[in-house]
């Protein structure tokens with residue numbers, strides 16, 4: 001497609017797009033698409049682990065495992081997307097088709113979270129969990145295929161819209177692109193947990209996971225529509241063959257050349273072509289070798305969405321005027337990204353440079369890894385605080401007396417607040433499973449000689465026989481006022497429920513209806529409210545995000561700058577692949593280690609990252625930075641010089657013949673070595 005004159009600066013742009021302030025208008029559609037897509041992805045991801053735990057009723061370990069399998073899959077599929085785009089459909093069509101797959105996946109997730117579909121007895125819980133599990137797994141698979149598949153295409157497609165002389169504009173585009181990623185992530189991580197906390201349903205009201213998944217689904221449809229609207233303006237590069245296959249071929253051919261270097265006559269021109277190819281492959285392999293320890297960073301980084309969110313469910317989210325949901329704590333990451341990236345770029349790095357220190361990209365990445373390890377030490381310290389507060393409960397209230405001498409309870413409480421809790425009373429065992437962070441449990445023990453009815457403005461908890469007790473019921477945390485009624489007489493009792501708490505209320509035999517019954521009810525904490533405040537997670541978020549800025553942002557730049565011109569996409573796919581491996585490591589370590597104490601698991605992950613960091617710094621020490629453009633320019637100069645020499649200049653057929661002969665030679669070599677074995 002022809003380049004187009006930019007009327008403002010006289011530089012060339014690509015495609016049929018109008019040029020506004022030096023930028024092709026088409027990129028507007030691409031950045032809006034990215035914003036909506038990242039909103040969709042991070043919004044769905046924010047509530048995912050709680051959906052597993054509270055809707056599908058999975059335990060913490062299974063929820064964490066499936067969450068990380070999903071994230072890993074999202075970063076494996078970019079390789080697939082790159083292959084499809086480069087060798088078959090081209091970026092534009094790949095983005096369109098895979099976005100449709102993505103949107104279908106999001107809709108499947110939203111439908112899987114409608115409890116009414118299988119709630120035939122209308123008790124508010126799904127009757128066929130298999131249906132919900134299968135549909136949500138299909139949905140997650142399609143989402144992983146879609147989001148990962150389009151990931152390497154969208155940014156590259158945006159870059160394609162700029163002409164050769166628009167380097168500055170292209171750089172600005174990538175910065176805006178990164179801000180859109182984090183803007184979309186920030187907004188969605190605030191909004192979807194709020195939607196999840198709403199109650200919805202046809203027959204019975206339950207937490208609205210369907211809405212929390214439905215809005216990201218709608219945003220994905222918007223992303224697709226916006227992208228299609230820009231269709232007429234894009235520059236659409238033709239697919240140029242399978243880059244991954246090309247790399248494998250390149251390696252094969254250059255190996256063949258190396259083996260057969262003395263076997264065939266190769267012209268000077270061919271020698272330089274071959275040397276350039278080998279040099280480019282060496283550049284890529286050197287960087288890929290450096291990538292080997294990197295997945296460990298992502299292993300820790302991506303636990304924000306799983307272990308850290310589950311940790312937040314055992315904490316107090318009351319920030320005064322604001323009550324923070326456990327999954328909303330993840331917003332601290334994009335908020336800090338949006339503030340830390342400019343601070344680092346314009347203040348910290350220039351300051352370090354002024355001090356005369358050479359803070360190279362690989363040094364930055366090493367420091368980023370150490371910061372992530374510190375974040376996990378902070379998480380371990382917070383976990384110890386939480387565990388101590390839970391232990392206090394075990395020791396403080398094993399025996400409960402009614403106060404009136406007619407009934408004795410022995411409560412043995414196992415487990416943590418907000419996790420499955422077993423309460424043993426006399427011989428009877430009541431299994432209590434918390435279904436939501438905002439719900440708390442209570443029951444009443446009636447010490448009166450008459451039956452007492454207990455109700456609130458919203459619900460009636462039924463009649464309690466004399467000298468008997470009710471089952472546990474759920475109520476929202478915060479202030480609650482109960483009406484105690486016997487016949488036509490009643491009185492009111494008010495109390496406050498903290499996050500994650502559970503209470504037994506003893507109604508004294510001396511209670512007089514018609515008067516204030518506040519003093520005639522004794523409240524005993526079965527499970528103490530979460531006392532460790534969620535704000536204590538902020539230091540761990542700070543360190544992991546500072547680590548991300550130093551590691552991830554630098555790593556992206558490093559991968560781009562050290563890659564040869566024809567293999568930049570390969571290294572981007574390799575970089576995303578480290579994220580996938582990192583998520584698999586969470587599964588392996590958590591499964592193999594099976595550490596009963598959560599704080600110890602955090603310390604294990606921190607120690608592993610420090611060990612890996614030491615290995616990485618040794619590897620980094622031996623790495624020599626290169627300027628691929630300069631190296632390629634030197635090779636090209638040599639090639640051009642020899643190209644001018646007609647005698648040594650080979651025709652296309654000759655080059656092909658050399659390649660064929662080299663591969664033939666490689667085959668011969670294979671045969672020979674096999675015979676030797």
Ligand SMILES: CC(C)[C@H](NC(=O)[C@H](C)N)C(=O)O
Pocket residue numbers: 038181182185333334337548552
């Ligand atoms: C995975 C990437 C580093 C990037 N994520 C972020 O920027 C997060 C939100 N801080 C992405 O492309 O999603």
